[in-house]
Amino acid sequence: MPFPFLVLGELASLAFLGGVAKSALLTGAMYVLFPELAALAYDVFTRPAGVWARSPVMLAITPAAAATVGTLVAQTMPYGMWSAAICIAGAMLLIRLLRSPVAPAISAAFLPLTLGVASWWYPLSIATGTGVLSLLSVAYNRTLASQIHLMPSSVTDAEDDEMERTPRRYTWLPVFIAFLLLSYGLAVVTGLRLILFPPLVVIAFEMFAHAEVCLWARRPCALPLACTVTAAAGAGAILVLGAGPLSVAVAMLIGIATLRLLRLHIPPALAVGLLPQVMPHADWHFAVAVATGTLTLTASFLLARPLLLRLPDALELR
Numbered sequence: 001m002p003f004p005f006l007v008l009g010e011l012a013s014l015a016f017l018g019g020v021a022k023s024a025l026l027t028g029a030m031y032v033l034f035p036e037l038a039a040l041a042y043d044v045f046t047r048p049a050g051v052w053a054r055s056p057v058m059l060a061i062t063p064a065a066a067a068t069v070g071t072l073v074a075q076t077m078p079y080g081m082w083s084a085a086i087c088i089a090g091a092m093l094l095i096r097l098l099r100s101p102v103a104p105a106i107s108a109a110f111l112p113l114t115l116g117v118a119s120w121w122y123p124l125s126i127a128t129g130t131g132v133l134s135l136l137s138v139a140y141n142r143t144l145a146s147q148i149h150l151m152p153s154s155v156t157d158a159e160d161d162e163m164e165r166t167p168r169r170y171t172w173l174p175v176f177i178a179f180l181l182l183s184y185g186l187a188v189v190t191g192l193r194l195i196l197f198p199p200l201v202v203i204a205f206e207m208f209a210h211a212e213v214c215l216w217a218r219r220p221c222a223l224p225l226a227c228t229v230t231a232a233a234g235a236g237a238i239l240v241l242g243a244g245p246l247s248v249a250v251a252m253l254i255g256i257a258t259l260r261l262l263r264l265h266i267p268p269a270l271a272v273g274l275l276p277q278v279m280p281h282a283d284w285h286f287a288v289a290v291a292t293g294t295l296t297l298t299a300s301f302l303l304a305r306p307l308l309l310r311l312p313d314a315l316e317l318r
Contacts, residue, residue, distance in 0.1 A: 009046030014252055016041050016136060020129055021248040021277070030243070031117065031125040034063065035199060035274040036104035037133065038252060039267035044137045048144060051101045053137050060134035062102040064127035066091040070109035075118045079193070081184055087113050088180065088201055103205055104268065107198035114198055115279065167209040172308055176208045179300040183293055194289040195296070199271040203227075204297050206268075211301075211308040216266045220301050224294035226262055226269045230255040231290035234273035238282050248277060 017038060024033045040063075044053045052059055069090040077083035091109035095102070112122055180196070187195040207217045216223050233254035237247035251273035259266060272290060276282035301308075 006046055009048070010042070010256055012045040012140065013038070013041040014249060016045070016133065017248050017252060017274075018245040020132075021243075021245040024277075025244045029121065029125050029128075030278055031122045032129045033248070033274065033277050034067075034108060034126045034129055035111070035271040035278065036063065036107045036202065036268070037129050038255075038270040038274045039104050039199070039202075040102070040130070041133055042256075042270050043267045044133065045140060048137075048141050053141060055101055056134040056138050058098065058100040058102050059137065060127070060131045062095065062098060062100040062105040063108040063130050064123050065098070066094055066105035066109040067112070067123035067126045069094065070112040071118065071120060071122050073109075074112040074116065077113075079113055079116070081181075083113055084110065084180075084184060084196070092205075104199075104202050104271070106205055107202045107268075107271065110201055111198045111278075114193065114196075170209075172208040172211065175300075175304045175308065176204060179204055179208070179297060182300065183296055186292065186296060187289075190292070192285060192289040192292065194286060195293040197272070197275065197290060197293060199268045199275065200227075200290075200293045200297065202271075203266070203268045203294075207297070207301055208304070208308065211305065216264060217301065217305075219262075219264060220298045222262050222264050223266070223269075223298055224291055226258055226264055226266060227272050227294045228287055228291040229258045230269050230273035231275075232284070232287040233258075234276040235282050235284055235286045237273075238276045243277050248274065251276075 017033075020033050020037065024030050040052060040059065043050060044059070047053060070087050073083050073087050073090070077086070087109045088106060091106040094100075094109075095105060108126055112118065180201070183196040183200070187193050203216070203223070207214050207220075211217050216226075230251070234247075234251040237250040237254075241247040241250065252270060255270045255273045259269060276286060279286070
């Protein structure tokens, strides 16, 4: 993507998230700052011709629908292996039924169970945030329509588009489930529930489902560094500055700079930096949990990669 377009998109995502954070602070509706909103906004504004930007309806409704599933589970079941499985499987089924490309919706379903959120304000807040983002995305694309049309399509853009589409095969699912069970077990043993943090499920989903084209699947060893830095930035910003637009901006800027330095396009890593904004008690244990979870994912993926790249297309679900 041309450099000015990238910078313009980054500034637009920062302005949007700063506005959302200010609204959350004024209204007390903290969950309007849904962490994966950072990943969605960053991708929509920096890749206005991408799959998410071209799917404004799914962008608006998929996370809110998944959040409704997660809220129902959080209201009726305690945190545990089966409730976590229902949240994640329910969101994946929803994405499949809607034919939605918005995989971050999985995080929306898992977050209420992880953080103990049982209020119906949660899905309503997410619907508000993603609805506004969807409208802004349409306006942004119409404003820049002539420039977007002339933008050269890169190999990276094509790979991002393929990765953001609904998976066409599910032969990777057993490996994904094994990783989730391992992460859950580590969380139980260590007492660090956020080893299996919501954006990690999205990162793993994309990594296993699109092993051939996922950009961070090609550099799995850089993944823990990127996510741990953004987690530390998010926790540090809120500990020093408190919740609000300034700490959101600091966490986002550090996250964007980290991805730039690592030359790694992984929008869900930005969501990691915003998770402390909605946590009851954010501290440095969060960064330790994120480091543990992402290192577990990297090790699991490296072990499974030969199998994932050999899985036969004959088993695809059409």
